Amino acid sequence: MAGIGFHLQHLFSKETYSSKLKAYGFASLVTAGPWIIITAAIGLIQAVIGRFPAISSADKELFIFTVSYCFIFSQILFSTQQLTATRFVSDLIYEKKYNEIMPAFLGLTKTTSVLALCVWIPFALISPLPLLYKLVVLGLFLTVNQIWVLLLFLSAAKDYRTIGYGFLGGGAVAVFGTLLACLNQTALSFEAYSLPLILLLGFWVGMAVTLYTLFYTLLKTFPDWNTSGQFAYYSYFGKYPKLLAAGILYNLAIWVCTWIIWFGEGARVVEGSFLIHPYYDMAIFWSYLTILPTMVLFVVSIETRFYLKYKEYFNAVNHGGTLGQIKKAKEKMMTVLGQELQRVFRLQLIFTGVVVFFAGYIFEWLGLDQTFIQMFRITAMGALANGMLLILFLVMLYFDDQQGALNSAAMFFGINLVLTVLFLPGGLDWMGLSFCIGSFASSIYAAFRLTAYLKSLEYHTFCKPSPVKGVAEKRLEKLGRWLDGMDVRESR
Structure with a gap:
């Protein structure tokens, strides 16, 4: 995040209160955008729904906890790759291999989407909710996961304004969509779960606005497209297994209390x-x-x-x-x-x-x-x-x-x-x-x-042994090359 932080410092260096307020606002959106969006948007959506007493509490709860589950489990799922992929992208930036960043983004996007689908399938099989509702849940779940992926790559971007406005725009669209659904609830409530479905659809559209804004920012930051080596980062799972374990355990620790309770x-x-x-x-x-x-x-x-x-x-x-x-x-x-x-x-x-x-x-x-x-x-x-x-x-x-x-x-x-x-x-x-x-x-x-x-930093800096390529790293590197080869064959 240092790339964005340095640019935000220019706003903080100005002595006016408006500049400092703007800097803190952008910093909040950039560092905790999805978190702020879900907090503010759901808070406003609850306020909007509360103005319409005809909407049942069951409909309200279904919508709110569907969104909450999408954010909770997307965070857990993304933690399986977050630190490892961050290390890989950081090394690319340090080595000035900017043309390899977009392939890594494509590979991480594909892997995350497959994992998200694997998490959604058991839910779809167990839940008694209508199929259409579960498909919209899948759409929102995939969108939130891709927002996490984009934020990882945008940590090197400097266009914090676009990032901030993307989150604000997405939240505004989500709230506006909810208001429209409430105003037209009679026409929309033609069958069971129809109103929660429309509310969820409106929120999904809002998150899609954020997603495409972030994607546009990524394209501006790294305009060089290249599709080779999309899964090269797989080797880092074997090279840095402690990063993988630390990321998963930290995120599990955050939610394990909730799951037991x-x-x-x-x-x-x-x-x-x-x-x-x-x-x-x-x-x-x-x-x-x-x-x-x-x-x-x-x-x-x-x-x-x-x-x-x-x-x-x-x-x-x-x-x-x-x-x-x-x-x-x-x-x-x-x-x-x-x-x-x-x-x-x-x-x-x-x-x-x-x-x-x-x-x-x-x-x-x-x-x-x-x-x-x-x-x-x-x-x-x-x-x-x-x-x-x-x-x-x-x-x-x-x-x-x-x-x-x-x-x-x-x-x-x-x-x-x-x-x-x-x-x-x-x-x-x-x-x-x-x-x-x-x-x-x-x-x-x-x-x-x-x-x-x-x-003892000097010891760790000068005497720490270089990592030796182990069996796991070689196998994961081979898997990455196989996936890259399969991707090339499909493109032909």
């Missing part, structure tokens, strides 16, 4: 298709929204100011700097990193503290009871720790500490899994506590691990 007190099933827990799902949803400042500051601060010092250090290492120059560059880099981490933590702690303090007033005004408020306070503190864990996790990957990132993700997943199972019989009063404990324990471990690793 779906079978606890207060959980229920929507239309025989979606397990939900109204209290916990809503609490974790709003809790993650509270760590938006951490995500924004990571891009506009840590990944810009810190990155400059990081680059200076490795320039000294790679271009024959003396030991004194290398140590001096490291000292500057460590100072800036420490300052920025403290800055992010202080701001997020203050923001979360204010939200937790006023949660009672806010949610009571919205008509929610004390059980939910208490649960939200616990999950909000957990989200605070999880935000810091995410930053430490990414900084580890900056320094190629893949083992540290894997250990942190495994610890996060293991604690969340075990404690959620142990706390589940305790009912509503214990829900959210496992996520909070797991997040804090893992972030503390990650902080100690990163500190220890950076103390």
